[in-house]
Amino acid sequence: MALSDLLRRLVLLAAVIWTAMTLNFILPRITGRNPIIEKLMDSADSGGANEYDFDQFVAAMNARFGFDRPILHQYLDYLGDLVTFDLGYSIANFPTRVGDLIASALPWTIGLMLTSTLIAFVLGSILGALTVWFRSSRLLGFFVPVIMVLAAMPFYLVGLVLIYVFSSLLGWFPASGGFVETRTVTSGWDFYLDVAYHAVLPGLSIVLASTGVWALSMRGMMVTVQGEDYMTFADAKGLNLRRVFLAYGVRNAILPQVTMLALFMGQVVTGAVLVEVVFAYPGIGFLLLRSIQINDFTTIYGVVFILILTIGFSMLIMDLIYPLLDPRTRKSRA
Amino acid sequence: MSTATDDRREVTSFDADDHQRPSEPEWGTLRSRWRATLRYMRRNPSLPVGLALLSALILFSVIGGLLVDIGDTRVMSAPHSRAPADNLWFGSDRQGRDLFAVMVHGTWLTVRVGLIAGAVGIVFGASLGFIAGYFGGWIDNIVNWTVDVLLTVPAMLFLVVIATNVSTPTEPLSSTTMAIIIAALAWRRPTRQIRAQVLVMRTAGYVQTARISGASNLEIIFLEMIPNLLPYLVASFVTAVSAAVLASVGLEAMGLGPQNEPTLGQTIYWMIQSSAFMMGLWWWILPPIIALVILFVSLYLINVGIDELSNPRLRRKA
Numbered sequence: 001m002a003l004s005d006l007l008r009r010l011v012l013l014a015a016v017i018w019t020a021m022t023l024n025f026i027l028p029r030i031t032g033r034n035p036i037i038e039k040l041m042d043s044a045d046s047g048g049a050n051e052y053d054f055d056q057f058v059a060a061m062n063a064r065f066g067f068d069r070p071i072l073h074q075y076l077d078y079l080g081d082l083v084t085f086d087l088g089y090s091i092a093n094f095p096t097r098v099g100d101l102i103a104s105a106l107p108w109t110i111g112l113m114l115t116s117t118l119i120a121f122v123l124g125s126i127l128g129a130l131t132v133w134f135r136s137s138r139l140l141g142f143f144v145p146v147i148m149v150l151a152a153m154p155f156y157l158v159g160l161v162l163i164y165v166f167s168s169l170l171g172w173f174p175a176s177g178g179f180v181e182t183r184t185v186t187s188g189w190d191f192y193l194d195v196a197y198h199a200v201l202p203g204l205s206i207v208l209a210s211t212g213v214w215a216l217s218m219r220g221m222m223v224t225v226q227g228e229d230y231m232t233f234a235d236a237k238g239l240n241l242r243r244v245f246l247a248y249g250v251r252n253a254i255l256p257q258v259t260m261l262a263l264f265m266g267q268v269v270t271g272a273v274l275v276e277v278v279f280a281y282p283g284i285g286f287l288l289l290r291s292i293q294i295n296d297f298t299t300i301y302g303v304v305f306i307l308i309l310t311i312g313f314s315m316l317i318m319d320l321i322y323p324l325l326d327p328r329t330r331k332s333r334a
Numbered sequence: 335m336s337t338a339t340d341d342r343r344e345v346t347s348f349d350a351d352d353h354q355r356p357s358e359p360e361w362g363t364l365r366s367r368w369r370a371t372l373r374y375m376r377r378n379p380s381l382p383v384g385l386a387l388l389s390a391l392i393l394f395s396v397i398g399g400l401l402v403d404i405g406d407t408r409v410m411s412a413p414h415s416r417a418p419a420d421n422l423w424f425g426s427d428r429q430g431r432d433l434f435a436v437m438v439h440g441t442w443l444t445v446r447v448g449l450i451a452g453a454v455g456i457v458f459g460a461s462l463g464f465i466a467g468y469f470g471g472w473i474d475n476i477v478n479w480t481v482d483v484l485l486t487v488p489a490m491l492f493l494v495v496i497a498t499n500v501s502t503p504t505e506p507l508s509s510t511t512m513a514i515i516i517a518a519l520a521w522r523r524p525t526r527q528i529r530a531q532v533l534v535m536r537t538a539g540y541v542q543t544a545r546i547s548g549a550s551n552l553e554i555i556f557l558e559m560i561p562n563l564l565p566y567l568v569a570s571f572v573t574a575v576s577a578a579v580l581a582s583v584g585l586e587a588m589g590l591g592p593q594n595e596p597t598l599g600q601t602i603y604w605m606i607q608s609s610a611f612m613m614g615l616w617w618w619i620l621p622p623i624i625a626l627v628i629l630f631v632s633l634y635l636i637n638v639g640i641d642e643l644s645n646p647r648l649r650r651k652a
Contacts, residue, residue, distance in 0.1 A: 012479075012482060012483065012486070015479070015483045016483050016486045016487060019483055019484070019487070020487060020491075023492065023495055024495060027495055027496060027499045148634075149631055149634075152630050152631050152633075152634030152635075153627060153630050153631070154580050154583070154584070154630070156584070156587065157623060157626055157627060157630070160602070160619070160623050161623060161627075163611055164611065164616070164619050164620070164623075167611065168611045168612075168614055168616075168619070175611050175612070266485075266486065266487065266488040267488065269488060270488040270489075270490040270491070270584070273490070274490075274584050274587060274588070277587055277588055277606075278587065278606065288494070288588065289588050289589065292494070292498065292588055292589050292590060293589055295498075297498065300494065300495070300498055301495065304491045304494060304495055307488075307491055308487050308491060311486065311487065311488070312486060315486065
């Protein structure tokens with residue numbers, strides 16, 4: 001990757017993060033209402049918050065937002081806080097910090113998303129390549145339309161169907177949660193097995209709905225690659241078919257797939273968030289759902305900020321990995 | 335969808351393509367025109383199948399609208415948790431909404447959100463794409479960067495923040511407001527797609543010819559470019575509608591939707607919140623899911639069909 005290209009990527013990432021931060025700052029001020037203060041007054045009215053917590057909270061909010069100071073000062077302080085990952089306190093559970101809530105939810109989301117995206121990526125790429133290689137296969141001819149239809153559907157819709165069939169009708173898998181709620185020990189093999197068991201349906205819904213996306217793009221790429229001269233040459237040299245398929249065909253066709261992975265990232269994150277909502281999976285999407293339900297605005301903003309950060313950085317990493325896969329882009333750096 | 339055709343002749347000549355086949359009837363008389371259309375549809379079934387599915391869904395909503403009272407979508411308008419019966423075709427949910435009325439009204443509301451947001455998105459996006467692509471320069475730079483930045487972030491995350499700021503406990507969102515909120519971000523992809531197309535077209539022979547013959551910028555845009563981009567604009571619109579429905583159902587499933595209106599997403603939200611799955615209320619679970627599946631699949635098929643119609647290169651591949 002050329003240096004100027006890398007620089008452009010970095011500036012883009014910075015712009016994305018800045019936009020996300022500023023949005024959370026500006027919107028409450030544009031709409032002329034401050035949800036944080038509203039929520040505060042609300043709990044003060046209902047007497048829901050205990051007196052001591054409440055006083056502390058008001059003090060913390062004032063220290064943090066300093067509504068009496070000029071807006072530019074508020075803004076700069078706010079940016080400074082976010083840069084140091086200080087996301088403030090949760091409104092609903094005051095002494096808890098938003099950062100801690102997110103930290104405990106994040107491993108669930110990352111685990112679920114990473115595993116299922118990887119499976120879907122590998123499975124889809126292989127399937128897409130195979131449909132081109134074995135053009136006349138009946139089995140594949142049946143699979144392709146099914147996969148295409150699944151690719152048109154959002155993850156959570158597939159998830160709902162899976163819950164209905166495998167949990168409600170057949171009772172094979174749990175419909176919600178990340179592990180058995182009554183469990184006291186949260187480590188050891190037993191626990192991990194339980195976690196895996198609960199992750200089957202949410203994971204499957206992501207895999208089913210995104211395999212088709214990869215398969216379709218891989219298919220398109222393989223068709224193009226098959227027409228290339230080097231494929232004919234490899235064939236003519238008498239290389240065995242598997243070598244031609246893997247080292248000549250797939251190796252070249254897989255490159256755009258990685259670019260697509262970077263572009264698809266945002267969609268995967270949104271999709272995973274909604275899958276968690278549907279399955280009540282204890283990740284960051286479910287945290288978002290709960291925060292919305294109890295109007296915990298600081299947590300909502302914190303989750304949105306962290307998600308945008310994650311997407312921005314994973315796209316950057318994908319761009320950096322690219323030269324490792326494609327020697328042509330490596331050369332241009334010299 | 336975004337297959338950039340660097341050779342515009344291919345896009346404009348899809349009907350000329352048919353002339354080359356001796357078996358194709360002439361496009362002269364009305365009757366033979368119909369026959370040619372039918373023949374084409376048999377070759378490219380995505381478009382008619384998609385359109386049929388979508389029409390079926392809309393017909394269900396329109397005809398159903400004549401049979402039910404919208405008031406029946408309110409809580410307690412029927413006995414709760416009843417299975418489908420003669421006088422209660424789709425049964426009722428745990429809060430006692432008549433689910434047939436909910437489906438009839440909700441399907442239309444959800445489609446309408448998609449149409450409003452998609453229309454605003456395509457009009458605004460296409461204008462911006464044309465301005466950026468046609469005039470270039472610093473405007474193009476600004477537009478391009480803004481779209482790049484905004485496209486990185488999933489719409490859903492922006493929408494969550496916007497929706498939490500707009501809806502208040504005393505005054506929940508209406509589905510129209512939600513459509514407008516979604517439209518606020520629906521222009522990003524159309525802008526980028528149209529801009530890319532315009533960049534290519536700007537140097538095409540017929541545009542250059544028009545320019546030399548002294549056509550004004552507006553004439554070139556409206557008389558030369560837009561007619562050629564029409565299939566593309568339609569495909570862009572369909573994508574935008576699909577994305578808007580996706581976003582609206584997502585927002586609703588998270589509880590940020592119009593609490594007082596029975597859209598499909600809102601129905602799914604109530605369904606999850608009142609543990610319909612545990613109670614096995616299949617008549618509550620299946621209809622909104624089926625309606626959404628039909629909606630997404632039909633929009634997808636229409637898109638594939640238009641793509642095939644306007645981009646003959648895909649035809650040879652298949």
